[in-house]
Amino acid sequence: MRELIITEFVSLDGVMEAPGGEEGYRHTGWVGGYFSDELGAMRLDEQMAAEVLLLGRVTYDSFHGAWPARAGDPMADKINSMRKVVVSTTLGSSPWTGTSVISADVVAAIEAIKAEDGGPILVIGSRRLSHFLLAHGLVDTISLQVFPLILGSGARFYPDSADKLDLTLVSSRAIEHGVVIQSYSVNRG
Secondary structure, three states, X not given: XXXXXXXXXXXXXXXXXXXXXXXXXXXXXXXXXXXXXXXXXXXHHHHHHOOEXXXXXXXHHHHHXXXXXXXXXXXXXXXXXXXXXXXXXXXXXXXXXXXXXXXXXXXXXXXXXXXXXXXXXXXXXXXHHHHHHHHOOOOOEEEEEEEOOOOOOOOEOOOOOOOOOOEEEEEEEEOHHHOEEEEEEEOOO
């Protein structure tokens, strides 16, 4: 059975929008001054351990627009060669190696992937998809890289919900530049 892990860069107030410099956002590129070799190594280890990359359409477009051109380093080679699954009702298909599209019966399709033997399923970015996965009880672990700044506005990782979500802290450690890496398991009631 595969573990489904959501991993996100978030500000202290939970904003996950445009951490890397994506155009058209008020606070774009906010990760830059806080990024370190230690954080890069952590993200590389996480990516290398994963066997499936699960993405929403917006993050897929961003990744497909960037990663194929970055061949030659371990992160790019892993992302470009691994199995990628995109949840989208508009994409149809993808020319990117190893990519398939889920357009209907999303819960059943993801449950089937989770039921397979193998390494983790990793969700990066994909805010709407993350909210959907959390609402449907499909997430096993949330890995947050919390940056020491408050952005005050922008799309947040935490979904608006009338229901609470109980988590158990698995690990927490501060690294260079005040970034805190936190891992939580999702408690299913």
